[in-house]
Amino acid sequence: MLYVGLSGGIGSGKSTVATRLAELGAVVIDADGLAREVVAPESEGLAEIVARFGADVLRADGWLDRPALGAIVFADERARRDLEAITHPRVRDLTEQRRAAAPPEAIVVHDVPLLVEAGLAADHHLCLIVDVAAELRSQRLVRDRGMTPQDAAARINAQATDEQRYAVADALLDNNGTREELLDQVESLWQQRLSPYNDNLLADRGVRRELPVRIEDYDAAWPAIAARAIARLQRQLVTAGLDDRVAGIDHIGSTSVPGLGAKDVIDLQLRVLDLDLATSDAFRDALRAAGFVDGRLRTDTPHEWAPEPEVWRKAYFNGADPGTVFHLHVRPADGPGAQLALQFRDWLRANPAERDAYVAEKRRIAALHPGRTEADRAAYPTAKEPWMAAALGRARAWSAAGR
Structure with a gap:
């Protein structure tokens, strides 16, 4: 309830x-x-x-x-x-x-x-x-x-x-x-x-973003919305006795980067020690108590430096609150997907020129591939993938250099 x-x-x-x-x-x-x-x-x-x-x-x-x-x-x-x-x-x-x-x-x-x-x-x-x-x-x-x-x-x-x-x-x-x-x-x-x-x-029905894609100006309220959701997740995982199987919860994605225009979607990442946790009833009950539902297994896009699809497996949940669109990515803490999400976020925060180039590219692609219907909802992320692959490579290099 x-x-x-x-x-x-x-x-x-x-x-x-x-x-x-x-x-x-x-x-x-x-x-x-x-x-x-x-x-x-x-x-x-x-x-x-x-x-x-x-x-x-x-x-x-x-x-x-x-x-x-x-x-x-x-x-x-x-x-x-x-x-x-x-x-x-x-x-x-x-x-x-x-x-x-x-x-x-x-x-x-x-x-x-x-x-x-x-x-x-x-x-x-x-x-x-x-x-x-x-x-x-x-x-x-x-x-x-x-x-x-x-x-x-x-x-x-x-x-x-x-x-x-x-x-x-x-x-x-x-x-x-x-x-x-x-x-x-x-x-x-x-x-x-x-x-x-x-x-x-x-x-058990999640809230999905509206169609077509719209890139909004940065909203200073986004971090506070994410912080409240993270606090709920942390509280419910502790209450369920599962906190010792969780490495951390992060605000990721474009709404986590100050000044970056984005879809009005709050992306969160929950890093677990073992992805099998995400399929347990106790875990799903804890997430439901925090407002996250409709969990299912997915695979992030593999990259050439880690081509095995298995290492990119994750669980994906939507928020149930019609007031905010949430995407919750549950990833193995030691996997490349979890590490890359943090590297990309931190790289954009530290490099305003890359941040500005990213939002310009997002607006360009959204104009060309807005995904106006359910049948072509994936048009925008698919069209953005080549740019993302190159940008993620730069983010990894920046992180490896300790910057």
Whole structure:
């Protein structure tokens, strides 16, 4: 199932988004609700909190006095860390229980304020961030929750910065306007991305690039998109206990070279110690949890300096996210394909003249061989192959010279 992280700073309107997603059919796991559950009267969590912070954080009826505790932990980082050490493991266990109980075809939305702070972003297929200027959030906290401006500022400053949230955001929901405008964004996201993404996961169907070939100007967002995908792959491989069989994960291809125009496709490379790993159910399940599906064995184009096709074998996966086209190449770490992908990337990064010549050639070939239909989808890469063979030779020579 699609697992979506939803977050935003305090006062951002995250609950409004979660409510609408539930109305659209999502199963919403409310981390705040679970946090209250694990500190209910007579719970082990509450007993530990009282032992650490004293009986003054209890109300007369035995429930946790959340404002009293908040006044302590939001003014003292060490106290906040101690509280998180008590509550976070319990909330995490309950979260997994609720997620496991959801229907297998469901879209599960994890509504979690501390998505960034707790390092949870990579656990999810996608992360949605409700974005509101800090000044506006402060005004809402004072108006709607009765906080003083000082309390509001302390709560905001104790959380992740906007920049930290942007780094994990696959989609930003702008809530600087009206409630209706926010809900319109949520519905569009559901229809155009979340629901199709879930359908793709269920059908093991990858997202392919659109036809014909278009060479876009370099987009500075490409490295961040790749970094989020790599973090997800790393997290899921660790969770599956497979990380010791992986040598590394790389952003490769044209989108990995600053300033290089490219197809709007993020190419990633996962270097494995043994390609047989790519055919195992555990590996494919881990990749699906990171958003990669439709795995199949392929062979890279052999070259004269390594002509045996067998050494160029790889597994190839597509991403299931309709918002981004991903190509994931799973290659033996000691094979020529993995080494050449890194050499070519690094050579282009280090040689602006070669980079510029490459994009000029790509634009020329795309104009001649755009691949307008499925029948001639391969026209562009086929026509580019002679230039690539010569360029790869130059990249290998550059790498061998230690430059």
